[in-house]
Amino acid sequence: MSTVGSYIRERFFPHLWCPGCGHGTVLKGLVTAIDELGLRKNDIVMVSGIGCSSRIAGYLDFHTLHTLHGRALAFATGVKLSKPALKVIAPMGDGDALAIGGNHFIHAARRNIAMTAIVMNNRIYGMTGGQYSPLTGYGKSATTAPYSNIDHDFDVVKLSSAAGATFVARTTTYHAPQMVEILKQAFSHNGFAVVEILSQCPTYFGRKNKLGDAADMMEWFKNNTTPIGSKASRENPALIERGVFVREEKPEYCCEYDKIIQKAMKGRE
Amino acid sequence: MARKKLKEHVIVLEWCKGCGICARFCPKQVLALDDSEKVRVVRPEECICCGMCELRCPDLCISIESEQAGGAVLT
Amino acid sequence: MSEMVRFVQGNEACAEAALYAGLRFFAGYPITPSTEIAEAMARRLPQQGGKFIQMEDEIASICAIVGASLTGYKVMTATSGPGFSLMQEGLGYAVMAEIPCVIVNVQRGGPSTGLPTGPSQGDVYQARWGVHGDHEIIALTASNHQDVFEMTVHAFNMAETYRTPVILLFDEVIGHMRERLVLPGPGDIPVVERLKTSVKAGVDYHPYLPREDGRLPMSDFGGEHRYNVTGLFHDMWGFPSDNPNIVHGLLRHLVDKIRSNVDAITRYKEYHLDDAQTVLISYGCSARSALHMVENRRARGDRLGLLELQSLWPFPYRLVEEKCANARHIVVVEMNTGQMVRSVKRAVRNPEPVALANRIDGNFITPNDIKNILRLIQGKGV
Numbered sequence: 001m002s003t004v005g006s007y008i009r010e011r012f013f014p015h016l017w018c019p020g021c022g023h024g025t026v027l028k029g030l031v032t033a034i035d036e037l038g039l040r041k042n043d044i045v046m047v048s049g050i051g052c053s054s055r056i057a058g059y060l061d062f063h064t065l066h067t068l069h070g071r072a073l074a075f076a077t078g079v080k081l082s083k084p085a086l087k088v089i090a091p092m093g094d095g096d097a098l099a100i101g102g103n104h105f106i107h108a109a110r111r112n113i114a115m116t117a118i119v120m121n122n123r124i125y126g127m128t129g130g131q132y133s134p135l136t137g138y139g140k141s142a143t144t145a146p147y148s149n150i151d152h153d154f155d156v157v158k159l160s161s162a163a164g165a166t167f168v169a170r171t172t173t174y175h176a177p178q179m180v181e182i183l184k185q186a187f188s189h190n191g192f193a194v195v196e197i198l199s200q201c202p203t204y205f206g207r208k209n210k211l212g213d214a215a216d217m218m219e220w221f222k223n224n225t226t227p228i229g230s231k232a233s234r235e236n237p238a239l240i241e242r243g244v245f246v247r248e249e250k251p252e253y254c255c256e257y258d259k260i261i262q263k264a265m266k267g268r269e
Numbered sequence: 270m271a272r273k274k275l276k277e278h279v280i281v282l283e284w285c286k287g288c289g290i291c292a293r294f295c296p297k298q299v300l301a302l303d304d305s306e307k308v309r310v311v312r313p314e315e316c317i318c319c320g321m322c323e324l325r326c327p328d329l330c331i332s333i334e335s336e337q338a339g340g341a342v343l344t
Numbered sequence: 345m346s347e348m349v350r351f352v353q354g355n356e357a358c359a360e361a362a363l364y365a366g367l368r369f370f371a372g373y374p375i376t377p378s379t380e381i382a383e384a385m386a387r388r389l390p391q392q393g394g395k396f397i398q399m400e401d402e403i404a405s406i407c408a409i410v411g412a413s414l415t416g417y418k419v420m421t422a423t424s425g426p427g428f429s430l431m432q433e434g435l436g437y438a439v440m441a442e443i444p445c446v447i448v449n450v451q452r453g454g455p456s457t458g459l460p461t462g463p464s465q466g467d468v469y470q471a472r473w474g475v476h477g478d479h480e481i482i483a484l485t486a487s488n489h490q491d492v493f494e495m496t497v498h499a500f501n502m503a504e505t506y507r508t509p510v511i512l513l514f515d516e517v518i519g520h521m522r523e524r525l526v527l528p529g530p531g532d533i534p535v536v537e538r539l540k541t542s543v544k545a546g547v548d549y550h551p552y553l554p555r556e557d558g559r560l561p562m563s564d565f566g567g568e569h570r571y572n573v574t575g576l577f578h579d580m581w582g583f584p585s586d587n588p589n590i591v592h593g594l595l596r597h598l599v600d601k602i603r604s605n606v607d608a609i610t611r612y613k614e615y616h617l618d619d620a621q622t623v624l625i626s627y628g629c630s631a632r633s634a635l636h637m638v639e640n641r642r643a644r645g646d647r648l649g650l651l652e653l654q655s656l657w658p659f660p661y662r663l664v665e666e667k668c669a670n671a672r673h674i675v676v677v678e679m680n681t682g683q684m685v686r687s688v689k690r691a692v693r694n695p696e697p698v699a700l701a702n703r704i705d706g707n708f709i710t711p712n713d714i715k716n717i718l719r720l721i722q723g724k725g726v
Contacts, residue, residue: 020288024327078411215293264390
């Protein structure tokens with residue numbers, strides 16, 4: 001096993017994800033990024049919600065907190081604000097983060113509290129058997145949209161940016177080296193970082209929408225995404241852009257609160 | 270940068286679920302799925318140590334051990 | 345007025361008591377009639393280097409305090425009925441994952457939006473069963489500000505001792521009225537500190553393996569030991585399991601750790617019970633009127649007594665049975681349609697003489713209300 005093997009809880013492998021599930025690739029990218037940054041295991045807290053994506057936490061040898069559906073960022077806020085020195089990473093599913101968790105997502109971004117929200121977007125609720133999520137998209141098929149989905153999706157990057165996130169990026173499981181690079185930047189960012197990773201669910205989203213096998217779905221990521229501002233993007237606006245969309249330095253929430261503490265303590269004298 | 274030379278593909282076969290991603294995207298067709306739908310190194314001499322199989326495998330079952338042309342072993 | 349004596353609302357007494365007990369992190373959301381607790385925490389916590397945050401809703405509040413508790417802090421949130429309803433899932437998580445925290449519910453008229461500024465005691469059974477699944481819970485209450493202070497400290501102590509969430513069930517009367525409070529000095533009330541593991545780094549730490557004495561030492565997130573915390577049924581390392589032995593064992597542990605410690609958890613006060621023919625049982629604001637009634641009638645020679653419960657859950661069945669053994673009439677005084685009275689009926693040998701004296705119109709029950717109901721029970725008319 002390579003050096004990244006030391007970051008995983010090997011005794012639980014092989015993991016529970018389906019053959020070809022993109023989440024395994026995200027796991028690999030995540031530990032590779034942490035290894036390349038040289039982060040200390042005892043400094044890292046992984047806070048996940050509920051769903052296939054959220055199971056990632058249990059496989060990692062860090063402080064791991066597997067919480068409630070949609071609530072990872074609320075728990076994470078408590079962890080981070082109480083001990084700002086900790087590196088907090090919140091891997092979540094698309095439904096987990098943006099449906100039931102939408103409110104917490106918006107406000108964590110608004111606060112610009114330093115943590116990384118990884119939205120593992122496979123456009124479906126996988127663990128419960130393939131129901132549509134806010135990211136499934138118009139016209140797609142799912143078990144709770146058997147006649148075709150009439151819900152439109154929204155743009156995670158635009159939502160994150162509007163809510164105040166100061167680092168916003170998108171990549172895919174096909175673009176694994178870019179994923180590692182983006183995750184490194186996100187983990188190093190002193191503010192709220194959102195990394196959307198398009199991931200394949202061959203078992204439900206893929207099968208229900210006749211998208212082929214896992215490799216076919218990754219091929220789709222390769223052919224239907226493009227770097228931000230590329231010539232291809234200008235010629236074909238339907239392509240999904242990949243890369244870092246937002247990178248800003250703004251006061252971070254825990255640092256701001258430390259100033260409040262100083263103010264409050266001075267006020268007493 | 271010195272060219273990397275393959276020492277071996279370290280594969281944890283119990284973890285492989287036969288998804289075929291490694292084989293599909295290997296630029297040199299080094300890997301393939303065998304009859305029991307597990308990964309096999311079929312053309313090791315073609316491997317350029319790009320590391321894509323290691324990075325993309327969802328089951329974390331592949332790692333590349335390589336050497337610099339010159340002898341040092343890298344993982 | 346000396347520094348140690350204050351004239352404050354019950355909410356403020358609760359806030360000060362939490363600080364006394366070692367509170368360092370509060371996350372909350374405004375809701376009448378509990379908002380003053382959040383406001384006090386916003387002012388006072390940073391003065392002591394602690395942290396306050398107003399979250400986006402009550403669900404976020406309970407989740408945030410659970411997260412903060414895992415880094416080693418004593419934590420609290422405060423709300424009222426509608427917010428308490430929202431918090432049930434997070435509360436259940438703290439029960440399952442055995443995470444110490446304190447949740448204040450300053451009860452108001454309900455259900456639903458109800459009466460934001462009117463008192464009731466309608467959440468008693470919700471405090472017991474609001475969380476889904478089999479579980480036990482500790483819920484405490486108080487009828488005056490000195491006891492609010494003491495019960496708040498007791499809540500933190502129970503949370504740490506049994507690694508469990510504890511509910512402080514106050515009401516709008518206690519929360520908002522102003523009363524004299526004598527601030528205890530350091531050490532006057534014992535404070536239980538978090539039990540930390542003595543297992544060294546590199547040695548396997550089991551977050552969910554009880555010691556011989558039943559207590560579960562904790563290890564802070566960020567510390568030497570890396571482990572998993574989940575709301576799923578889990579083994580002693582905190583990893584999910586559906587193994588029947590593990591599920592059975594964990595559920596039994598969660599329930600028994602509270603049930604078998606009822607005596608250590610129970611708090612109550614008694615007035616004139618030795619020779620009482622009519623025993624009033626009450627709690628919270630209702631107990632103030634009940635006590636007034638009892639003192640008033642005693643002065644006229646009536647053999648009334650009062651058992652004031654300060655711990656509602658786990659319900660002290662044995663205590664109630666004992667104190668009511670010689671009573672001819674047992675009257676439960678509460679501001680709801682009859683909640684605690686159900687538990688009292690189950691506790692006493694003969695439930696026939698158990699009656700309810702209540703008020704449910706959003707106004708504080710008065711001694712006169714209780715007097716009239718007693719007269720009716722005794723067949724004397726009003």
